[in-house]
Amino acid sequence: MRLPGLAKDFFKYSLIGYILEAKSLKDSFIYAKYWALIWGSVFKLVGKLLFKRGPMGIIRELRQYPWILQLLGATRLLRRITHGRKGAYLESTGMVIHSIAVTLVEKLEEVFYQPELLLISEDLVPPEIGTAMGLKVWIVEAMGLLLPLINPEADLSFIDEAENAGMNPDSCSFVKAAVGMIIKEQMPKGSAIVSSNMPCDAALASYSYIRKKYGVPIYRIDAPYHFRSERAEKLFVTDLKGMIAFLEEHTPGRMDWERLREICEARNHMMELEVGLWDMMQASPAPLASEAVWLSHLWHFYWFPGNKVGVRLFERLAALAQKNLDAKIPAVKNEKYRAVLWNPPFPHFVDIFNQVERTYGITLIMDSLSYNHHELIDTSTPETMLKGLARIIMQGPMVRHTRGPAENYLDDIFRCYKQFNLDMVWIANHVGCKGAQALNGILREKCREMKIPLLIIDYDLLDPRIVSHEGMMNQVDDFMDNVMKARRPRSMTQ
Amino acid sequence: MNMFRELLKSPQNHLVEQAVSDGRIPIGYSCSFVPEAFLMADRLVPVRLHAPGVAGTEIADIYLSNFICTYVRSLLEFAVDDRFDLIQGWVFVPSCTHMQRLYDNLEYLKKPAFNHILDVPRKVTEATIAWQAEELRTLADKLSTHFGVDMSDDSLMKAITEWNNFAEVIQSIGELRKKPFPPITGTEFQALLMAALVSPKDLILPKILDFRKEIEQRDGVGEFRSRLMVMGSHLHDPEFIRVIESQGGLVVADLFCTGSIPGFKPVEISGNPIRSLAEHSFKKTLCPRMMEDFDRRLETIIDTVKEYRVDGVVIEIIKFCDLWGVDSMPMVSALRNEGIPVLKLEREYSMGGEGQLRTRVQAFIESMDK
């Protein structure tokens, strides 16, 4: 891109660019607030590092983790996904991005200053346990998912690295990106690893390599296929106890049951707030949408359950939803179609929901990774807490949908469709997710029977080279034009 | 030898037909974690599911998608085409995502009267062995109720003894492959073994014993440039081994799902037959689905390489198999670190592209020539 292009691009994504485009002073103020808060988090990270380690320290860390530089694009992400949003909805989006920035800075500071406490964890091992033991949980797969939100091509070099090392190219890019980051030695190191047999074959198998590469002890938890029974819960709780004993043996962590209780209670509170938010989301038009639903859950429940930032976020999201509901203000102006996104989201094309809400009035009400229906954790004894955590993992979406009979996956879609008064189901047909691909045939026929409009979008979770953004939008357009008979403004058809 | 090949031509050969006409009950299974001996109790007959000569998987592609392994797709296609009509019960293991979804789609498209998932854990501990034993007990009760077969401890013990005798014969033939000049080719062994897996054991055993006598008289099977081991996922068609051997690499060891290493170690009986079978199913199978088995698998390969004087290892992986596909990354480098030459082959379930396979194997053998 030439200099004028770069300058134009910079201007477009700058705060001034937004203010000039926004029609309302109030919205400009909201945007500016989160713009400043996000940059504030970045400056806090850099400032503290500069103070503690000096300029050479910063250079050292950046050489170790060059992907950190990608995070400087956080406000660009904010700009992309807030296009056209107003008031409380705009605020909710800003809030989610800001909460991610704050917790990520917290995490990076742990990586910089407390490496001896780092526990390398797969994304479906309950982080509550490590945290209660005083360890700092680093999720191996998290950055692979986060970075493409900011830069769609951020993972490509990691994916290529893993494939070049011999990983089958058809395996899930979520796993490939994590493995690639490890091969490039850009992943933080820890004293031990905890992983699991979830959610898929590729994730499970990748830990043979990860363990070899790290050369540290590993514990793997094993969720049964038939997980809905007392017997399965007992087996899984025994496994979790084994993990605690392992961590006490191989890391400086010690189980503090009181701390676990506090975390579980805070998590319970977070969940109650989320369920309250969902109740409000059942209203048509919905008071909030999109990132306030899917990204908030994905980030905070999977990595930071019970963290005060997350709790505060859900309190405020609930308040914002209530505010819109009371004032009868819809999140998406002219909400026409209420949609659920099933399977993982579109990290490298995160703005697709912003585009479709402006083009068609499609409102993302719910997504499968957020869609929980388990009970709160009973915090009365260590045993009940472990049982609660076991249930959350085994009955959580990624696990519930990838094991047990097909009904676990299919019936949940129909249940969600009904619960949230939806108009269409979007299947994120990630090419690497074979378990879901293998149910599309049945799903198509069931949806036809039940007259549920079904859009299956082919894409790769983290690799935009497989299906481009244009290719993804074409699939949406074809579906909207032909099946939903939606009319777009002519300017949008070009 | 042609007799074994003949038995592999149809998914349900004439020995299975004979068993059915004798009032016996064929149970189909597709994963090595299902203990064969368990399905030999009373009138039950275990039949390893295979799809010989599958020409296309058009219906299966629609339901399972094109991203599922072709073995699984082939099985669904055959099931929908009524090619497994003699199979009276199906026992699956959620060994991988693909198998899991095969069960789901089979239930949807052609619900079998008896269809069961044996929930085999993915690591071996005291708790998971106990779980596996409970799983087998549940299956035993279900089989007994549904088919009225005797699944008592005595009946199982009898089945285990029968299977052990059978396994011993297979092992004794397998042992011959350790010789400097093995009297059996890998192709012959593969045909024999697969035929044994898809036929009632008692009906095929006399034929195997005859064949053993025949090969015991042999001096060898001719000149070969090198000795190879084949490892990986499901491999059924002996043609695959034949093409490898046509390039001068005698296949002397097989460490794939349907291979004999370590699949035919006898069941160690420790009092309770169900518990013995539970322990056995973990020992006899070396699959990357098991989370903590990488080192055991590697050691077994290295030991096999030594015992069978293997010059090079061929890893065969059915396309889209994440377990073997991802696992091969550390496995290939671990073997190379041990100085073992490795060829990784991605393939489809049914033979095709013989030319490509031949070229790659030939180049591999040439690369090993000292």
Place this chain on the structure above:
Amino acid sequence: MTKKYFGGCDVGSTTGKAAILDENSSIVGTSIVPSEIDPEITSVQALEKACAQVTDLSSYKDLARIVGTGYGRNEVAFANENISEISCHAMGAFYCNRDIKTIVDIGGQDVKTIAIADDGSVLEFAMNDKCAAGTGRFLEAMSRIFRMDLEQFSVLSLNARKIIPITAQCSVFAESEVISLLARKNPPEEIAAGIKAAVSKRCFSLLKRIGMRPLVTVTGGCAKNQGLIKSLAKRINMEVTALPVDPQIIGALGAAVFAGRNGREQE
């Protein structure tokens, strides 16, 4: 000029098609022209050729309303609106025969199947647009291997006594498979039957995805390939209903129907 005419223009990857309807929704002009690089030029040429068949019309500019469709539809700036070829094929087939419920459209660069509702609108569709196998281009490439034009190739398989299956999924590999089959002196008509069976298999798979209901018809240029139609009918075990007009212009015809309908609505 007192009478009003409505035009539909389908700008495809290999050909441009146009259809013109009068006020009574009768077809008064149709055309097929080879595609130019610029879709707008293709559409002008196709419309002009169709307009030449109507004495009342001196130029496409006289049309009361024009709907563009096909892959190049977004580039046709003079069209009053553009509607996707999926909806247009459904409407075109519905115009011809109201009992048609399922369409296979085999175009130059993709294959689509469409389920039609009772009012001619689209219920569901499926497309194969990632791969050339099974498309018009694929059949063209195959006919070249046989040193034949499309017409000769179209009837070649009709006399085949058996079918030699083509196993390669990818069109590039299928080409080399066919070349080696020919080199091994296999009867060309049996190989051609194998090629058509492979294409019908693709269509069958796409048809199953949308839940195939009779009557089934084939649109697009490849509908003229007799061998393919025979093979498809056999594969789906259903009769393939022939259309009363050239199946290649169905998309343009559907567009013209939309032009008439939307034009009248606006009045």
